[in-house]
Amino acid sequence: MPLRRITLRVNGATYAGEAEPRKTLADFIREDCGLTGTHLGCEHGVCGACTILMDGQTVRSCLMFAVQAEGAELTTVEGLADGDRLHPIQQAYWDHHALQCGFCTPGFLMTTVEFLNDNPQPTEREIREALAGNLCRCTGYQNIVKAVAAAAHTLAAAPGARREIGTAAPPRAANVMAAPRKTGGPPGASHRPRHSGKTAKRRSGPKR
Amino acid sequence: MKPAPFEYHCPRTVDEGTALLAKYGDDAKVLAGGQSLVPLMNMRLARPANLIDINRIESLAYIRDDGRTLRIGALTRQRAAERAPQVAERCPLLRDALRLVGHAQIRNRGTIGGSIAHADPAAELTAILVALDGEVTARGPKGTRVIAARDLFVSYLTTSLDPRELLTEVSFPALPAGAGWSWMEIARRHGDFALAGVGVVLAARGGKIAHARIGLTGVGPTPVRPAEAERLLAGRAPSEDLWKGAAEAVRAAVTPDGDIHASAEYRTHVAGVLTQRALREAWERVREAA
Numbered sequence: 001m002p003l004r005r006i007t008l009r010v011n012g013a014t015y016a017g018e019a020e021p022r023k024t025l026a027d028f029i030r031e032d033c034g035l036t037g038t039h040l041g042c043e044h045g046v047c048g049a050c051t052i053l054m055d056g057q058t059v060r061s062c063l064m065f066a067v068q069a070e071g072a073e074l075t076t077v078e079g080l081a082d083g084d085r086l087h088p089i090q091q092a093y094w095d096h097h098a099l100q101c102g103f104c105t106p107g108f109l110m111t112t113v114e115f116l117n118d119n120p121q122p123t124e125r126e127i128r129e130a131l132a133g134n135l136c137r138c139t140g141y142q143n144i145v146k147a148v149a150a151a152a153h154t155l156a157a158a159p160g161a162r163r164e165i166g167t168a169a170p171p172r173a174a175n176v177m178a179a180p181r182k183t184g185g186p187p188g189a190s191h192r193p194r195h196s197g198k199t200a201k202r203r204s205g206p207k208r
Numbered sequence: 209m210k211p212a213p214f215e216y217h218c219p220r221t222v223d224e225g226t227a228l229l230a231k232y233g234d235d236a237k238v239l240a241g242g243q244s245l246v247p248l249m250n251m252r253l254a255r256p257a258n259l260i261d262i263n264r265i266e267s268l269a270y271i272r273d274d275g276r277t278l279r280i281g282a283l284t285r286q287r288a289a290e291r292a293p294q295v296a297e298r299c300p301l302l303r304d305a306l307r308l309v310g311h312a313q314i315r316n317r318g319t320i321g322g323s324i325a326h327a328d329p330a331a332e333l334t335a336i337l338v339a340l341d342g343e344v345t346a347r348g349p350k351g352t353r354v355i356a357a358r359d360l361f362v363s364y365l366t367t368s369l370d371p372r373e374l375l376t377e378v379s380f381p382a383l384p385a386g387a388g389w390s391w392m393e394i395a396r397r398h399g400d401f402a403l404a405g406v407g408v409v410l411a412a413r414g415g416k417i418a419h420a421r422i423g424l425t426g427v428g429p430t431p432v433r434p435a436e437a438e439r440l441l442a443g444r445a446p447s448e449d450l451w452k453g454a455a456e457a458v459r460a461a462v463t464p465d466g467d468i469h470a471s472a473e474y475r476t477h478v479a480g481v482l483t484q485r486a487l488r489e490a491w492e493r494v495r496e497a498a
Binding site: 001004020021022024027042043044045046048051057058059060062063064065067068111114115128129130132133 | 209210211212213214215216218242243246247250251259261263287310311312313314316317397398399
């Protein structure tokens with residue numbers, strides 16, 4: 001199958017690569033963009049580990065092909081922290097021991113980002129329902145629920161505290177398709193010369 | 209867990225999409241939200257030679273309210289419909305059920321048309337379309353046709369759509385003024401496929417049930433419309449005995465399979481219990497609206 005040229009933005013930086021149409025977006029992010037924070041658990045849309053934000057909305061990146069994200073604006077877990085300063089949601093996970101092995105954590109974090117954007121003052125039941133699409137095989141759910149509740153408090157106490165991550169408004173009825181759109185990155189978005197504008201090589205190494 | 213190779217097509221218009229379907233027919237699958245198709249491809253249970261990705265046909269994403277009917281473009285995301293004020297106003301039954309379709313991450317991609325065309329026997333939207341006597345519009349080589357919900361669902365994952373046809377629109381009739389509604393389902397986990405689910409609409413006149421509509425999911429190869437239960441309710445005054453009688457008629461109408469999640473007997477029992485609860489809630493909403 002011929003390769004397709006794909007250009008998209010991740011965490012404000014532009015990435016270009018070539019991939020077969022069957023390459024999932026998750027594999028493209030990991031192998032071609034070199035951003036391995038996005039994890040793959042089940043690869044069929046059950047575990048939620050590969051959850052990212054596409055144009056501000058959570059999607060399972062194992063259930064999309066990279067070609068479909070042409071021109072899209074993505075946020076992965078690498079886009080949350082500000083240098084060494086953790087995002088308040090990450091900090092809450094840390095403080096409340098919401099990760100054990102940590103494999104599922106990137107997906108939980110991205111789910112939490114969208115959830116707290118939509119519902120800044122959730123009840124515990126709402127938190128549990130919102131997290132139902134993410135699996136933690138360590139079964140550390142109790143502390144994850146606590147962390148999300150604590151993050152909601154932190155974010156409410158400090159308005160504007162890193163709330164801008166992936167906060168594109170949900171589509172309205174008049175514009176109901178989450179069509180990828182081209183946008184300028186945030187001011188000062190760093191373009192990484194290592195990846196920007198040139199075809200990334202496929203990395204070798206063991207298969208998952 | 210990687211899909212087999214395929215030829216990728218990305219039409220921008222319905223005409224381009226139908227032309228591709230006319231050309232590739234049986235060797236093609238339409239990719240909409242991909243929340244059911246891509247898992248099947250990743251597990252190589254589906255290996256289409258051609259994938260026709262309709263996600264860039266922007267004209268297929270809309271919600272139109274013509275007063276009596278909600279016309280929803282096939283590519284409208286489930287999450288968008290769930291949040292649309294027209295859906296809340298005209299068909300709150302649909303909104304309530306949408307909240308239980310998978311998880312938010314799935315509904316952000318999953319489409320109204322995709323769910324209908326996939327025809328999963330445990331899907332929420334198929335049961336609602338059947339209960340409301342909705343219809344779909346499809347375009348193919350022979351032109352455009354409208355298919356009534358009762359003629360659409362054939363069996364497990366099988367519809368009467370031709371492989372060369374593209375589903376373009378799903379029409380949900382609005383609930384009658386003052387009607388009560390309820391969606392009830394039981395799943396092992398929030399967002400999982402329902403073991404059984406039921407949607408109910410009660411239209412009222414003079415303190416009695418003018419007519420009832422019931423649609424069930426997860427209890428047979430296609431969504432179930434229990435005609436006998438609806439007949440039993442029409443023209444009657446509401447009562448717990450009446451709900452119980454309707455629940456019995458529902459149990460007689462369903463033919464679920466058993467699997468590792470629940471036995472056939474359990475699903476049958478639950479279908480009745482959920483019907484009773486849904487009728488009770490729907491009638492409460494009739495009284496609130498009055």
